[in-house]
Amino acid sequence: xxxxxxxIKYENRIxxxxxxxxxxxxxxxxxxxxxxxxxxDRSLIIIKTFLFSIAxxxxxxxxxxxxxxxxxxxxxxxFILMVSFLALSASSMSLFHLYxxxxxxxxxxxxxxxxxxxxxxxxxxxxLVGIASGFYEHVEKKEISKIELDLKISEAESVLNYxxxxxGKPKSYSYKK
Amino acid sequence: xxxxxxxxxxxxxxxxxxxxxSRPSLQRLVKxxxxxxxxxxxxxxxxxxxxxxxxxxxxxxxxxxLADYEESRTTEKFNFKREQSGIIIIPPGQGRRDDEWxxxxxxxxxxxxxxxxxxxxxxxxxxREISYVSDKLYQQGMTVEEFVEIYTEKCRQxxxxxxxxxxxxxxxxxxxxxxxxxxxxxxxxxxxxxxxxTKHYSDSEYNNTIQEILSTRGTxxxxxxxxxxxxxINGFTSGxxxxxxxxxxxxxxxxxxxxxxxxxxxxxxFCQ
Ligand SMILES: Nc1nc2c(ncn2[C@@H]2O[C@H](COP(=O)(O)OP(=O)(O)O)[C@@H](O)[C@H]2O)c(=O)[nH]1
Ligand SMILES: [Mg+2]
Numbered sequence: 138x139x140x141x142x143x144x145i146k147y148e149n150r151i152x153x154x155x156x157x158x159x160x161x162x163x164x165x166x167x168x169x170x171x172x173x174x175x176x177x178d179r180s181l182i183i184i185k186t187f188l189f190s191i192a193x194x195x196x197x198x199x200x201x202x203x204x205x206x207x208x209x210x211x212x213x214x215x216f217i218l219m220v221s222f223l224a225l226s227a228s229s230m231s232l233f234h235l236y237x238x239x240x241x242x243x244x245x246x247x248x249x250x251x252x253x254x255x256x257x258x259x260x261x262x263x264x265l266v267g268i269a270s271g272f273y274e275h276v277e278k279k280e281i282s283k284i285e286l287d288l289k290i291s292e293a294e295s296v297l298n299y300x301x302x303x304x305g306k307p308k309s310y311s312y313k314k
Numbered sequence: 315x316x317x318x319x320x321x322x323x324x325x326x327x328x329x330x331x332x333x334x335x336s337r338p339s340l341q342r343l344v345k346x347x348x349x350x351x352x353x354x355x356x357x358x359x360x361x362x363x364x365x366x367x368x369x370x371x372x373x374x375x376x377x378x379x380l381a382d383y384e385e386s387r388t389t390e391k392f393n394f395k396r397e398q399s400g401i402i403i404i405p406p407g408q409g410r411r412d413d414e415w416x417x418x419x420x421x422x423x424x425x426x427x428x429x430x431x432x433x434x435x436x437x438x439x440x441x442r443e444i445s446y447v448s449d450k451l452y453q454q455g456m457t458v459e460e461f462v463e464i465y466t467e468k469c470r471q472x473x474x475x476x477x478x479x480x481x482x483x484x485x486x487x488x489x490x491x492x493x494x495x496x497x498x499x500x501x502x503x504x505x506x507x508x509x510x511x512t513k514h515y516s517d518s519e520y521n522n523t524i525q526e527i528l529s530t531r532g533t534x535x536x537x538x539x540x541x542x543x544x545x546x547i548n549g550f551t552s553g554x555x556x557x558x559x560x561x562x563x564x565x566x567x568x569x570x571x572x573x574x575x576x577x578x579x580x581x582x583x584f585c586q
Contacts, residue, residue, distance in 0.1 A: 150445040150554065264443075266387075271444040271553055274360070274408060278450050287410055294387055 151268065153276055159269050160289050166262045167293040173255045174300050181303070185235060188228045195224035259300045266293050315512050316501065316542035317572045353401055353426075355418055357480050358433030359472050360386075360407035361440035363499040366545045367433060368392050368404050389414045407476075419480070425488030429581065432480065434473045434520075435500040436511050437466025438550050438559070446552040462550070462558050470514070477523050485530040492535065493584040496524070498542040501573060503550045505562035516540060541580050543573035 151159075198221035206214045273286045354371070356364045365386055372392035386406040403421075405414040421427065446452055451464050484494065496515065504511050515521060524538050547570060550559040 150448050151443070152448060268443040270408060270410065271442050273410060275441055275444045275449045275553075290410065297387065 151272060151276065153278075156272070156277065156282065156286070159265075159272060160286065162265055163262075163269055163289045163293050166258065166265060167289075167296045170255070170258050170262050170300060171296045173258060174296065174303055177255065177303055181235070185232065188232050188235075191224055192228040192232065195221040195228065199225060255300075259297060262293055263297060266290055266297065269293075315498065315516060315540040316508070317569070317576055354403070354429045354431065355422065355427045356402060356404040356431045356433060357415075357418070357476065358407050358431075358497075359439050359469065359476055360409075361442075362407065362433045362435040362438075362473075363497075363545045364404045364407060364433050365390060367431070367497065367499070368402050370545065371402055389418065415479070419483040422480070422483040423486045423488070425490040425492075428490070428492060429584065430480075430484065430492060430494045431497055432477060432494070433497045433499055434477075434515070436498065436504045436507075436514065437469035437473070438500045438503045439466075439469045439472075440550070440553075442553045444553040446556060446558060458556075458558055474519050474523065477520060481523055481527050484527055487531070489531075489535050492531075492537075493581075494524075494527070494536070494538040495577075495580065496520075496538065496540050497577065498540065499545055500550075501542060501544040501570065502547040502561045502565045503559050505565040505569075539580060541573075541577045543577050544570045545574070 198217060202209075202214055202217040202221060209217070269286060269290050273283055273290065277283050277286060356368060358364045368390060369392070386404065388406065390404040390406075392402040392404075403418065405411065405418045422430065446458070446461055446465070449461070449465065451468060452461050484492075498511065498515055501508075528536065528538060544565070547561055547565070547567065549557065549561045551557055
């Protein structure tokens with residue numbers, strides 16, 4: 138039993154001296170994830186804007202084709218109507234999917250196609266937060282150091298929450314039959 | 315507080331099957347809790363089993379999911395989607411998260427919850443990532459047993475302090491019918507000391523605080539009961555996986571089933 142205890146004393150354990158390193162890592166990875174998320178957020182905005190424009194243009198075309206159908210020959214009229222109608226339904230359906238909170242798949246695909254690293258980054262930061270939080274609760278004795286650690290962890294957590302909000306992590310566990 | 319004789323021997327059933335067998339009563343629960351916002355709130359220190367309980371009540375009972383300790387970052391909400399109204403909310407238990415507790419306290423004093431569950435585990439609070447030798451309570455040369463003794467002692471004090479904190483909004487709460495349960499979890503770890511555990515909760519500082527709540531709230535629309543079970547049978551390990559206390563040799567799955575069913579029954583009875 139004793140030798141077993143001695144072994145683990147020196148193996149994979151976090152010691153009080155690790156505090157500064159932990160804080161530095163939290164800062165570094167929070168900043169990295171924040172940057173990635175900002176990038177993804179911007180991409181999503183661009184995609185949404187693009188889809189909105191298509192929806193509006195095709196809606197206008199639709200209305201135009203209906204209002205001025207007497208000035209066109211019937212095949213042109215039919216063609217414009219069909220194309221604009223299809224574009225309108227396709228773009229509004231995609232928009233609907235993007236805004237639907239239950240539908241994280243669409244968003245995830247976009248995010249994946251943009252960046253595979255982001256998931257890994259969030260995963261690592263989450264782990265880091267777990268370690269730091271354990272450190273806060275179990276290792277750190279000095280009150281002022283705890284305060285600093287608490288602030289750094291909170292910052293990291295708000296970035297993680299930001300990440301969750303972008304990829305649409307379900308906010309509740311639904312009871313499924 | 316708990317069953318130590320087994321009437322129904324249900325060998326061969328997994329916890330998954332047991333929870334599913336108990337589902338009808340829980341569905342009744344959900345129906346009775348219709349027509350409002352959050353209805354059940356689960357308090358308790360970090361690592362006592364709140365999330366595990368929430369998952370079980372919400373019907374997610376895959377043991378492999380239950381065994382993993384993920385520290386909860388924000389208040390968890392388990393929605394009963396089909397019924398629209400039954401909601402379990404669980405503010406995270408870590409000391410750092412007191413702001414989320416305050417939000418839940420406000421809802422408690424507004425009388426939003428019909429059932430308030432306080433989860434305690436006789437000080438066996440799980441922790442993540444950290445070896446027990448890194449814990450500030452550990453001192454050079456200590457044995458595992460010595461560490462566990464002072465660690466759980468400190469956690470038991472934490473449980474009492476937290477009960478005192480939640481007692482304030484419960485005392486001030488609007489007079490809506492409320493059931494408060496103290497769930498003493500992790501039987502599998504402390505089963506051999508069950509007499510001491512019973513005494514600790516029902517005959518000392520913890521119970522004094524409960525009695526204070528009872529005398530302030532009155533018994534017309536408020537009641538408190540002790541219930542106890544193992545949510546999973548796993549023993550007690552440190553954040554880096556060192557075994558700290560093994561499963562009690564006289565504890566068994568049938569005992570867990572009998573006690574878990576009892577917990578579900580208590581909740582169900584209140585909903586009749
Ligand atoms: N041995 C044992 N472990 C349990 C029991 N209930 C929960 N745990 C474990 O305790 C740890 C913390 O549980 P969790 O539900 O996440 O606690 P929370 O922090 O209160 O939400 C997890 O590793 C669970 O598997 C129990 O009855 N017995
Ligand atoms: Mg939790």
